[in-house]
Amino acid sequence: MYVCLCKGITDSQLRDAVAEGSTTFKEVKQQLGVGAQCGKCIPLALAILAEETAKTALYYEVA
Numbered sequence: 001m002y003v004c005l006c007k008g009i010t011d012s013q014l015r016d017a018v019a020e021g022s023t024t025f026k027e028v029k030q031q032l033g034v035g036a037q038c039g040k041c042i043p044l045a046l047a048i049l050a051e052e053t054a055k056t057a058l059y060y061e062v063a
């Protein structure tokens with residue numbers, strides 16, 4: 001689904017960015033440009049980022 005309509009960024013792109021090592025909103029914003037225009041997507045982008053980074057942390061705890 002589209003998260004950022006201004007930049008045409010999907011949740012899959014955000015999840016991929018976290019999988020590739022981005023762990024902060026600043027990093028994801030620099031990489032994809034999410035939230036760089038109107039900013040309406042920022043709350044949803046932050047929620048997805050939190051969800052994905054939690055999964056990554058859990059993976060490293062279990063592994």
Ligand code: FES
Nearest residue numbers: 004006037038041
């Ligand atoms: S919807 Fe993401 S910057 Fe506007």
